[in-house]
Amino acid sequence: MVTKLNTPLKEEDVRKLAIGDVVEITGTIVTARDAAHKFMVETGKAPVDLNGGVIYHCGPIVKDMAVVSAGPTTSSRIEAYQDKVVEQFGVRAIIGKGGMGEKTLSALKRFGCVYLSAVGGAGALLAKRVEKIEAVYMLEEFGAPEAFWVFKVKDFPAIVTMDSHGRSLHKIVEEKTLAQQL
């Protein structure tokens, strides 16, 4: 079963989600990687309104303002900033890959947000769910992979792997697989 989500997201909709749920997002999502998160935390500003918004850890390939390939990047690099961005900007969902740590997990619970895993490497498939680029910010300053790209998406698929109730699929798998003896 697939849960359809439309942006901006409401807290009550996000709170209903649990790890393992498959979702499809329609609306607006904004890419932000390491440089963009550092910028938001240091300046206290975001180039677009992120209230109820969705952040996507992604450095897309773009040609002539069309998205060619746009899968997720490794989220753990953003761990130092993510909780502050969720708190300060009212973000309701983060899309990435590989999962995030305790600081983010705790912020998801406190502020009502979810972490969604997109399938790593599925750049071609995910690009086809981006209908158009609405805007791009900090392209010159950060370079294409690190810029803020504002995507209009339809049925963008992802899996809830960290929910707003303190559960993380990444943590469950990690505990199971690291605990084993050689």
Next chain:
Amino acid sequence: MVAMGIVADIVELYRRAACDLPPDVAESLLRAEREEEGTAKACMGMILENIKIAREERRPICQDTGTPIFWVERPEGMSERAITDAIIGATKKATEEVPLRPNSVNPVTGKNSKNNIGEGVPLITFTEVGKDMPLKISLLLKGGGSENVGLTYKLPSDFGERDIEGVKRCVINAVRRAQGNGCPPGIVGVAFGSPKALVANAALKQFLRRLDDRNPDPVLGNLESDLEKELNLIGIGPMGFGGKSTVLGVKVAAVSRHPASFFVEVAYNCWALRRATVTFTESGVVYGY
């Protein structure tokens, strides 16, 4: 000089590597999908659909088109410099045309060169072959996420002695620590010996081998098959969601070592193992995997 006329063929090599997953890797992923269930199966289904879209529409499989790494078999008498120039020219062109993501960043200034050219990049390793042999160029597009989970170990340590068992424990540790961050089910390239630069290169080169290829040395061949079995019992699964498929293959090489040193390099490649070859034969240009 053949090298002058090969730019377009190297651009095509880039396109094939970026958009068209080698058949042995695609088949292995299909087998993995059949074994999984639940979230892991849903994930594998998207991977398979993605491969199909990328191939049919000639879109890069992954937006991270990686760092380009070349191995060139150069016939005696052909200019290394001319081939290097052709590769650099083709890299700039491919960045625009395929397109590739600009992935070369100056580590001092933080500036992106925007054309995938930078100090030391693309990495090109030449081997001279006989005059009558064809020029053969192999390309690996090495993604950054999986590169980040690779590790170098030094033996002896807590992981073991300077023996096959020690090597094995290092590899298992690296794959465990990688969890879902290297985009499993991955391919693991291992090399041991010294010095570090030699070991690192040998580990990277393992990604050129087909998944069904076994090291002909019985000790190393057994190590490969043992590791494949053991790593797939850990349970990390596709994208770290939990499941049966953690690795598609393990390839091991050994290089000579200094009596004092024993390094184990564990290189990791995501499921999207993007390799392609082009050979310039007398009867024409032949592409392969």
